Amino acid sequence: xxxxxEAELAIQAKATLAKGQGYWAGVFKRVRRDPVTxxxxxxxxxxxxxxxxxPLLAPHDPYQGSxxxxxxxxxxxGYPLGTDELGRDMVTRLLYGGxxxxxxxxxxxxxxxxxxxxxGVTAGYMGGKVNMMIMRTTDVFYAFPSVxxxxxISGALGAGIINAILALTLVFIPQIIRVAETVTQGVRxxxxxxxxxxxxxxxxxxVRVHVLGNVLGPIFVYATNLISVCMxxxxxxxxxxxxxxxxxxxxxxxxxxxxxxxxxxxxVAVLPGACIFVTSICFNLLSDGLRQAMDxxx
Amino acid sequence: xxxxxxxxxxxxxPIALAVGFVCFMLVQIAPGDPINAIVPPDAPGDVxxxxxxxxGLDKPLPVQFGLWLFKVVQGDLGRSLATGRSVWSDxxxxxxxxxxxACCASLVGFIMGCxxxxxxxxxxxxxxxxxxxxxxxxxxxxxxxxxxxxxxxxFSVQLNWLPAMGAGPGGSSDWAWxxxxxxxxxLPTITLSVIPTGIVTRTVRxxxxxxxxxxxxxxxxxxxxxxxxxxxxxxKNAAPNALAVIGLQLGYLMGGSILVETVFSWPGTxxxxxxxxxxxxLPVLQGTILVLAMFFVALNLIVDLIQAALDPRIxxx
Numbered sequence: 001x002x003x004x005x006e007a008e009l010a011i012q013a014k015a016t017l018a019k020g021q022g023y024w025a026g027v028f029k030r031v032r033r034d035p036v037t038x039x040x041x042x043x044x045x046x047x048x049x050x051x052x053x054x055p056l057l058a059p060h061d062p063y064q065g066s067x068x069x070x071x072x073x074x075x076x077x078g079y080p081l082g083t084d085e086l087g088r089d090m091v092t093r094l095l096y097g098g099x100x101x102x103x104x105x106x107x108x109x110x111x112x113x114x115x116x117x118x119x120g121v122t123a124g125y126m127g128g129k130v131n132m133m134i135m136r137t138t139d140v141f142y143a144f145p146s147v148x149x150x151x152x153i154s155g156a157l158g159a160g161i162i163n164a165i166l167a168l169t170l171v172f173i174p175q176i177i178r179v180a181e182t183v184t185q186g187v188r189x190x191x192x193x194x195x196x197x198x199x200x201x202x203x204x205x206x207v208r209v210h211v212l213g214n215v216l217g218p219i220f221v222y223a224t225n226l227i228s229v230c231m232x233x234x235x236x237x238x239x240x241x242x243x244x245x246x247x248x249x250x251x252x253x254x255x256x257x258x259x260x261x262x263x264x265x266x267x268v269a270v271l272p273g274a275c276i277f278v279t280s281i282c283f284n285l286l287s288d289g290l291r292q293a294m295d296x297x298x
Numbered sequence: 299x300x301x302x303x304x305x306x307x308x309x310x311x312p313i314a315l316a317v318g319f320v321c322f323m324l325v326q327i328a329p330g331d332p333i334n335a336i337v338p339p340d341a342p343g344d345v346x347x348x349x350x351x352x353x354g355l356d357k358p359l360p361v362q363f364g365l366w367l368f369k370v371v372q373g374d375l376g377r378s379l380a381t382g383r384s385v386w387s388d389x390x391x392x393x394x395x396x397x398x399x400a401c402c403a404s405l406v407g408f409i410m411g412c413x414x415x416x417x418x419x420x421x422x423x424x425x426x427x428x429x430x431x432x433x434x435x436x437x438x439x440x441x442x443x444x445x446x447x448x449x450x451x452x453f454s455v456q457l458n459w460l461p462a463m464g465a466g467p468g469g470s471s472d473w474a475w476x477x478x479x480x481x482x483x484x485l486p487t488i489t490l491s492v493i494p495t496g497i498v499t500r501t502v503r504x505x506x507x508x509x510x511x512x513x514x515x516x517x518x519x520x521x522x523x524x525x526x527x528x529x530x531x532x533x534k535n536a537a538p539n540a541l542a543v544i545g546l547q548l549g550y551l552m553g554g555s556i557l558v559e560t561v562f563s564w565p566g567t568x569x570x571x572x573x574x575x576x577x578x579x580l581p582v583l584q585g586t587i588l589v590l591a592m593f594f595v596a597l598n599l600i601v602d603l604i605q606a607a608l609d610p611r612i613x614x615x
Contacts, residue, residue, distance in 0.1 A: 136312075139313060140313060140316040140317060140320065141320075143313050143314075143316075143317045143591060143594060143595045143598065144317070144320070144553070144587075144591050144594065145549060145550045145552070145553030145554055145590075145594055146550075146554075147550075147553055147554035147556060147557070148553030148554065148556070148587060148590055148591065148594075151556055151571060151575070151587075152321075152324055152583070152587045153324070153327075155324075155571070155574070155575040155583050156324040156325065156327055156328045156580065156583065156584075157327060157328065157329065158328070158329055158578075228438075228439050232439070232441045235441060236441065236443060236557050239443050239557060239560070240556070240557065240560060240572060240575065241575070241576065242575065252441075255443070255444060255447070259447065259561075262447060262450060262451050262455060263455055266451035266455050266456070267451070269447065269451070270444065270447055270448050270451060272444075273441055273443075273444025273445075273447060273448070274444070276441045276444060277439065277440055277441060277444060280439040280440070280441065281435060281436060281439035281440075283439075284435055284438065284439045285435060288435070
């Protein structure tokens, strides 16, 4: 066999090596040196695994209650975190409840990320009338405080997980559009985009090859920050009775049903909220860490 | 300058119209016939048809929107399904209560946020900065309805210092400026002020830190001004942007207080919305959201105008 093939392999290896030491390696290096971000990522990972394997970890049945062991306190034998108002084990309920809370905290942001990025990049790249139509519609939704908009839409649609997710997605789309539009406009007039345009690349190709790679990072960082907000809003909707319906375990709904128990077992009653708080603050700090590591401005 | 102000004020009109349209659509997207939002479900068929004609619900959607808008502009928000009273009569008292709560919370958030943010921005990298940043992150990530419950557990259940819910002794909702009534305001205010405290701290810290890095601050120091005199210059430069953020917070709190009001049974718009949702009282839902959103639009406008008046750099934008 020839040396030419070997040389080619060597070049390829070098290229991957150079690529490996590029932007993402730098980001990874910076994240590794940031203890706060690492701890938050660790906590989130543990929580994620715990709720993922809830059926294996949970000591009791999440729906099976008992009237004789209602509202036990913390550190009860067999029930380390006590029982809720229907005598169901809190450890089990919290594990299972995390599934819906995480689902409802992440899915709307993911949906809004795709829809918002599409619309925002389109508006930012096309400019002109398209930009005006999209951005002025966004302004209208910005005229509502986000909690109010979420409550309004899911209140009109009625309770239910799907409706809550729909409402939250609608709340976050305009916010992502704005970020996407701003960063796209920043990239649009850079020299390499002009170069691509003058070499005859179509609009779609320019967006796919040159624009997306440069705008997805900032939008992604912004979206991780939104997960924290979405978690609080989603649980808030359930807290108002607009999200999940009983007996389904969900942190916000659990907080709502346990609200009457604060005079009997105050520290058991506030446990689901503490879970929401920890998740939300970890996503928030993780987002801050990513923003710094990826050197995103704004 | 004047031109900018007029342009900005005029721009609020289409936004207000569109916000009205979204509120109008709320009843349309609700499952079922919108007529069910007006007449009770047990009404006889011919009455339903009569009401449908009276309200113009047999007409096309744009015409309906026009008719609805015409009524709203005259202050007619319809009647509550649950109580039969006009929506506006319930709403007007509730708005006063919410406004009071939101103003108090904004004030607390403003003072706390400016103090913490200003200090953190001035002394960057110190322990104080870390503390303020920590408060800011916790403030924006805490589910405030949960914080409200924790407050009740600590200050009402365990210590028995403050009342847990309501807005006056014996469940009365007549307000008076004395301690008897004021103590009901303490816990909801603190709970609601956590979010603006976090956001204002973060913003003010950023603004102050940016200004402190500018050359004119070095020049002022070199001129021999005291730290306090330099600080006054920084405040002057930071004020317009900080005010904009703080002003909008009041609007967010007006709309966002629904959860806190539910926790403390505070008789404001949030509690009204909550009961409207439970009873599927769509006219009340629609009216409340419309008024709150319009308030937010107006506040946005006012903040922009004040900001433009304070900051001569804006008029060119």
